[in-house]
Amino acid sequence: MTAAALTAAQVEAAPMLEARDVSRTFRVSTGLLKPKRTLQAVEGVSLLVRPGEVVGLVGESGCGKTTLARMLLGLLPPTDGEIRVVGRPTAALPRRTIAQLVQPVFQDPYSSLNPRKSIGAIITLPLRVQGGSDSATWRAQVEEMMERVGLARSLYDNYPSQLSGGQRQRVAIARALINRPRLVICDEPTSALDVSVQSQILNLLQELRRDLGLTYLLISHNLAVVEHMATRVAVMYLGRIVEEADTDALFRAPKHPYTQALLASVLTPEPGLGVPDTQLGAAYPNPLDVPPGCRFHPRCAHVMDICRTVAPKPVASGEGFVECHLYGTP
Amino acid sequence: MSERILTVDNLRVDLPVPAGTLHAVQGVSFHVDRGETVCIVGESGCGKTLTALAVMDLLPARARRTAQRLELAGRDMLSIGERAMADIRGARAAMIFQEPMTSLNPAYTIGNQLEEALLRHSRVSRRQARARAVYLLERVGITAAASRFKQYPHQLSGGLRQRVMIAMALMCGPSLILADEPTTALDVTIQAQILHLLAELQREFATGLVLITHDLGVVARIATRVVVMYAGEVVETGTAAAIFSRPAHPYTRGLIACIPVPGRTRRGAALGTIPGMVPSLVGKSIGCHFASRCDYAIDACRSADVTLEAARDAGHLVRCIRHAELPALAPTRVAEAAP
Amino acid sequence: MTQAALPRAGIPTAADILAPSPGVLLRRRILRHWGLLIGGTILAVIVLMALLAPLIAPHDPYDQDLARKLIPPIWHGGAKVTWAHPLGTDQLGRDYLSRLVYGARISLLIGVSAMLISGVIGTVLGVIAGYFGGRVDMLVSFIVTTRLSMPVVLVALAVVSIVGSSLTVVIWVLGLLIWDRFAVVMRSATQQIRAREFITAAQALGCSTPRILLTEVAPNVLNHLIVVATLEMAHAILLEAALSFLGLGVQPPTPSWGLMVSEAKGLMFFDPWLITIPGIALFALVLAINMLGDGLRDVTAPENRG
Helix, strand or coil, X not given: CCHHHHHHHHHHHCCCEEEEEEEEEEEECCCCCCCCEEEEEEEEEEEEECCCCEEEEECCCCCCHHHHHHHHCCCCCCCEEEEEECCEEHHXXXXXXXXXXXXXXXXXXXXXXXCCCCHHHHHHHHHHHHCCCCHHHHHHHHHHHHHHCCCCHHHHHCCHHHCCHHHHHHHHHHHHHCCCCCEEEEECCCCXXXXXXXXXXXXXXXXXXXXXXXXXXXXXXXXXXXXXXCCEEEEEECCEEEEEEEHHHHHHCCCCHHHHHHHHCCCCCCCCCCCCCCCCCCCCCCCCCCCCCCCCHHHCCCCCHHHHHCXXXXXXXXXXXXXXXXXXXX | CCCEEEEEXXXXXXXXXXXXXXXXXXXXXXXXECCCEEEEECCCCCCHHHHHHHHCCCCCCCCEXXXXXXXXXXXXXXXXXXXXXXXXXXXXXXXXXXXXXXXXCCCCCHHHHHHHHHHCCCCCCHHHHHHHHXXXXXXXXXXXXXXXXXXXXXXXXXXXXXXXHHHHHHCCCCCEEEEECCCCCCCHHHHHHHHHHHHHHHHHHCCEEEEEECCHHHHHHHCCEEEEEECCEEEEEEEHHHHHHCCCCHHHHHHHHHCCCCCCCCCCCCCCCCCCCCECCECXXXXXXXXXXXXXXXXXXXXXXXXXXXXXXXXXXXXXXXXXXXHHHCCCHHHHCCC | CCHHHCCCCCCCECCCCCCCCHHHHHHHHHHHCHHHHHHHHHHHHHHXXXXXXXXXXXXXXXXXXXXXXXXCCHHHCCCCCCCCCCCCECCCCCEHHHHHHHHHHHHHHHHHHHHHHHHHHHHHXXXXXXXXXXXXXXXXHHHHHHHHCCCHHHHHHHHHHHHCCCHHHHXXXXXXXXXXXXXHHHHHHHHHHHCCHHHHHHHHCCCCHHHHHHHXXXXXXXXXXXXXXXXXHHHHHHHHHHHHHCCCCCXXXXXXXXXXXXXXXXXXXXXXXXXXXXXXXXXXXXXXXXXXXXXXXXXXXXXHCC
16 A cells, blocks of 8 residues: 555545534623623533534533534634644634635524625625636536525526525525535524425435535534434533434433433424423523533532532543543442 | 313404505414413414414504404403403413513513513502512522512523513413413423423413414424414314324425424435425415415315315314325325435 | 416415515615605706706806896896896806806715715724724724714814815815714624624635625625715715805805805895805705605615515
8 A cells, every 4th residue: 555545545534523622712791890701612622523424513502502613614713722624723724725625504594695695696605715717617516506405597696585594595505515515514504494494404405415425513402303414413511512422322312411301302293292391490501600510410300419519521431422420430 | 161261263364565465364263272272383474473463462553353253261352442452461361472582671670570460450469469470480480589570681591581471471360371482482401391381380270372383393292282374274273183193284294294203204314395385375365275385286276265174083174175085195205205 | 477377276376476686676665765766856956957067057157247246036026137147146246046056066076075085984994893893893982982072063163274274175174074973884784794694604615804894794784884975975065064154164256055155144134045045055955965865774774685
C-alpha cells in the first residue's frame, strides 16, 4: 500500500465532525444596575459524527443545542475546546471552506429565506459565494437541484411569499445542498410545518441522504422524528450531553432519568394510554443558575445525596455513554 | 345520560377578503358533555381556531358568524347580548391560548389577575378570592404559591405561565374550558406535564374540555371524542378509539400515516404523505373538499356535496361517499411504503 | 388557467393559483392608495416645473422693472392687472410667477441635497449599529443622543451667522444636522432583519459582511429608508424656508420661497398675495411629499414582506 493511498483511506475514515470538550459562555446582563453574569450555554461537550451517520441531538429549549449548532457551523467560536471538520480544526479554516463542507437547514422557512430575493437568486447565492463559474452553468445547476428537492423549475423567478411552508423548506434545503456539502446540520427542520408537510420533508431528507451520500446532524425536540431518522442519539441537558447511544439502544433501554422522562413524554397516537406522569416536578432548568452536582438533580425522581454535590462522570455503556451516578461505581 | 354542556349546530364563519368571501368554517356541528374531552384536530387553515373563537364570540370584528344552534350549559348564545356574553366568558366558559404571555397582562401580578378573574364574576370577598387563587395555584403544581402571587408574568417560565392560565381558567368553576394549542409552544416534557394536569383537573372539576390541536399524539392520549376538520368542514368524528384504530376518512388515514411512531414505523422508511395542497376556501365550492388530494376520488366525489354519514361504530360519522369500500380498496399508506 | 383545466370538484387548489408576486402586490396597493397617488402627482408637477423652469417662466426672475412693481395677480381685478404677469410682480417689479417657478428649483435642490447628505450619514451609522450591536451600537446611540440634544434651528443659525450664508452652506448645515431619524429608523430596521435566519444562512454560506449588508440587509430596509427620506426632505425644505425667512438662508436676489415670504412680510397687510402665493406653494410641496411618504409606508407595510 502506498503512502498516498493510506492518506486517502485515512481521510475516508476520518470523522465528518468532531467536537472535543467544547464550551461556550456568554456574558449577559440581568438588569440595569446588576453585574453581568456568565451563562454557560455549552459545557465540555464532545461529539463525534462519522460519515453516513444521522446523529440526533435532542434536548429542551435553552439546553444549548442551538449554540452548539452555531459553533459546529463555524459561526461562533467556542470559548474552550476544539471543533474539527473532516479532521481539520475549524479555527484554522476560512469560513468559505467550512461552508463547502457543512451547511445548515433551519427551523422556520418563513425566516430563513430573504423575502426580497427570488427563489433562483436564493439558491444561486452559495454558488456565487464560492465563485468560479458563469451564470448559465449556475442556472442549470440550480434548476437541477430544484427538481431534485421537488420544486417545479417554473418557480425560479417567484418569491418566497408566494410559496407554502413546505415549498419554502425545500428551497432552504436546495440552498444548503447546491454546493454538495458533506454534512448538513438540520435544526428543527420540520417543527414549523404541518404534519402532512413534515412527512414530505422527512422523506425528502432521507432520499437526499441516500442519493448524495450526506451525513446529518439532526437537532430536534420531537423524539418520534429523531427515532425515525437518526442512527445515533445524543441527549443534551443544560449545556452537557448526558447520554449518547445507538437509537435502538436508547429507545429500548434509556439509562439517564432525563432520557427516560423525555421518552415517556412522547405522545404516540395510541388511544387509551392516557398522558403519562413524567415525575419531573414544576422546576424549570435555568442556564443562568446551573445546579451544583448533577445538573439534573432538582428534577430527578431518583436523586441521591451524592447527586447534589458531585457532578457525575461519563460512564461507557455499549456504543455510547451515560452521565449519571446511578450507573457509575460509587 | 350525561349533561350536555355545549351544542354547536351548523356553525359558519365567513371572512371578507379582497378576493371575495372566505368561508373559513362551513357548517361545523359538535357537542360536549360534562366530563368529556373533545379534541378538534386539523392542519393550519382548517378552521379549528376560528371555530373555538366563534363559540366564545371572540371572532375578529369583520368576521360573520351564523349557526343553527349554539348553546352553552342550556343557554342560547346566539340571542344573548354582549354584556351577558361577557358574563359567560370566564364564569361559565374559559379559554386557554397557545401563548400565555399574550393573554396575561404584563402590568399586573399573577395574584392580582387571578383574583380579578373571580371578583369580576361573583360576589366574594377579596380574601375568599385570594384563598381560592392560592388553592388553585397549588393544585396546578406551582410550589410556594403564596410567593408566586406577587410575581409578574415575565418572571415565570413558559410552562409556569401556562399553569397560571389553567388556574385562572378554573377560578370561577367554569363548565367548559376551550384550550387552543395550549402546549404547542412548550417543551415535550412540559407538554406532557401540562396535558396530564389538564386531564386530571378536568376529571376532578368535571368540566367539559375542548382541546384544539394539530398533534395526533396529544389527541389520541387525551380525547374522549375527536372531531377531524379539513378545509372548514368536519370530515370525521367519533371516539378516539374508533378514529385511531378504524379511521374512515381518507384524510384521517393519510394524517395518521404521516407521523412517525417509535416502534411502529420502520426507521428510515418513507412516511405516508398527502399530496397536493389545501383548496382555497374563497367563493363557492361543490363536492368533497379533499377530492383534489384523495387517492380514491371518483367523479361522484366532485359533482355533489358530501354529507356526514354514519360509519361502523356508534357515533362515528364520516364525510366520504366511499368510506364503506375503502378498507377493502387499499391498506393505509404506511404498510405499502417502500423501504 | 381555463375552466376545463380545473378538474377537481371545481375548487381551484392553492397549488393551481400561485399568489401574486410581491411586485404585483405592490403595484396593486399603489394604485389603490389615493393619498400616495395625489401626493405623487403634486410632487411630480412641482419637479417638472423646476426642471422646465426656463421654458415655463415668462420672464427672467431677476429682471427688475420698478415701473411695473406690485402688480396684483390676475384674479384681483383692477387697472394694473395684466396677463403678462399672471401672478403679478413684487416690490422690485420682478415677475412673481417666474420667481415662484425658479424658487421650486431652490427648494427641491436644498431638500434633495440635504436629504442625501443626512441619508448617507444616518443610514451608515444606523445599519452599522443595528448589525453589529454591542459596543458599536452603544457608541452610535451616544452620537445620536448628542445630536438630538442640539436644537436644529439654533445650531443652524449659529453656524450660518459665523461662516456666512450661501446655498452651499445651508445645504451642508441642514444635511449634517437632520440625519438622526435616518440613524434611529435604520438601526431598528436592521436589528429586526439581523435576527432573521436568512442572515445566519448567508453567514454559514461564507458570505462576507459587506456582501451580507448589501445584498441581504439593504433590500429589506430600503422601504423604511424611502419613507424616512421623504419625511426628511420635507423637513429640510421647511427648515430652509425658516432660515431664509430669518435672513440667514439663501441670500437675495436668489428666488427662494422662504425668501419670498420674508421679503413680502413688510407688505403683508397691503398686498397679502405676496405672502400667500409662496406660502401656498411651500404648503403644497411639503404636504405632497408627506402624503407620498405616508403612502409609501402604507404600501410597503410588513405584510408584503412575509
